[in-house]
Structures are given as structure tokens and as C-alpha cells.
Amino acid sequence: QVQLVESGGGSAQAGGSLTLSCKTSGADISGFLMGWFRRRAPGKEREGVAIMGKNGQISYADSVKGRFTIAKDNAKSTLTLQMFDLKPEDTAVYYCALSTFTAMLTANHASTETMMDYWGKGTEVTISS
Numbered sequence: 863q864v865q866l867v868e869s870g871g872g873s874a875q876a877g878g879s880l881t882l883s884c885k886t887s888g889a890d891i892s893g894f895l896m897g898w899f900r901r902r903a904p905g906k907e908r909e910g911v912a913i914m915g916k917n918g919q920i921s922y923a924d925s926v927k928g929r930f931t932i933a934k935d936n937a938k939s940t941l942t943l944q945m946f947d948l949k950p951e952d953t954a955v956y957y958c959a960l961s962t963f964t965a966m967l968t969a970n971h972a973s974t975e976t977m978m979d980y981w982g983k984g985t986e987v988t989i990s991s
Contacts, residue, residue: 863888864886864887864888864889864960864979864980865886865887865888865980866884866885866886866958866959866960866980866981866982867884867885867886867982867983868882868883868884868956868957868958868982868983868984868985869882869883869884869885869985870882870883870985871955871956871985871986871987872986872987872988873987873988873989873990874948874987874988874989874990875948875989875990875991876948876949876950876989876990876991877947877948878948878989879944879945879946879947879948880945880948880987881942881943881944881945882898882942882943882945882956882958882985882987883940883941883942884896884898884940884941884942884943884958884982885938885939885940886939886940886941886958886960887939889939889960889980890936890939891934891936891939891941891960892916892936893916894916894960894961894962895913895914895915895916895960895961895963895964895966895967896913896914896934896941896958896959896960896961897910897911897912897913897914897932897958897959897961897967897969897974897978898910898911898912898913898932898941898943898956898957898958898959899911899956899957899959899975899978900952900954900955900956900957900987901954901955901957901984902951902953902954903954907975908957908975909923909975910923910967910968910969910970910971910974910975911923911926911930911943911956911969912926912930912931912932912943912969913932913966913967913968913969913974914932914933914934914941915966915967916964917966918934919966920932921966921967921968921969921970922969923969923970924970925951926945926952929945929946929947929948930943930944930945930946931943931944931946941958943956945987948987948989949989950989950990950991951989952987952989953987953988953989954986954987955984955985955986955987956984956985956986956987957981957982957983957984958981958982959975959978959979959980959981959982960978960979960980961977961978961979962979963977963979
């Protein structure tokens with residue numbers, strides 16, 4: 863059974879940085895597309911933040927380009943999201959996800975969330991101004 867567990871969330875001031883990690887078990891992540899999503903408020907839709915395809919392709923949401931970096935360590939079965947120059951609007955619950963879809967997905971696309979098969983429970987990030 864595939865399980866994803868996020869960690870690294872917390873509080874930071876605007877302009878600061880945080881690094882999120884997603885530890886995966888039950889799957890060899892080298893063969894799968896993975897990504898980070900966030901939900902900024904209860905009841906709002908989850909939005910794509912960063913996607914890494916199984917061949918290393920990367921897609922970022924426009925709102926985080928140049929500030930966030932997604933990376934994957936296959937040996938450690940870990941996906942990370944380095945977040946720099948954080949803004950109050952980055953406040954959200956961040957989720958890690960894995961997809962068995964074989965083609966690359968776009969972080970910004972509304973349907974990307976529906977293509978993910980496994981989800982972590984999320985880690986909360988709060989950015990103060």
C-alpha cells in the first residue's frame with residue numbers, strides 16, 4: 863500500500879524559507895510522477911504547486927516560479943519542496959501526491975489534481991507579514 867507522509871511545515875515570516883519533505887513507502891518513486899499541492903483555506907480547491915514527472919520534468923504554478931524548488935531523492939523515497947521568499951499568500955496546507963499517470967502534467971492545470979492517485983494528509987504552512 864502506498865503511503866505518503868509530509869513533514870516540515872510550520873510558521874515563518876514573509877521573506878523567509880521552509881523546506882517540506884514527503885516520505886513515501888510502498889512504491890518505487892523513481893517510476894512515478896509526484897507533486898505538491900496546497901489548499902489555502904477550508905472549502906477552497908486544492909491547487910497544484912509543483913509537479914515532477916517520472917523522467918525529471920518539472921512544472922511550477924506561476925505563483926511560485928522562481929521561489930519554490932521541487933526535488934526528488936529516489937534512494938530515500940523522498941520528495942521535497944524548498945520554499946524561498948515566502949509570502950502571506952503561501953499560507954496553506956501543503957499536500958504531497960503520487961500519480962500512476964504516465965504523461966507529464968502541468969501544475970497550473972485544473973484537472974491535474976484529479977490525476978493524482980495517492981495523497982498524504984498534509985502539513986500546514988503559515989506565513990506572517
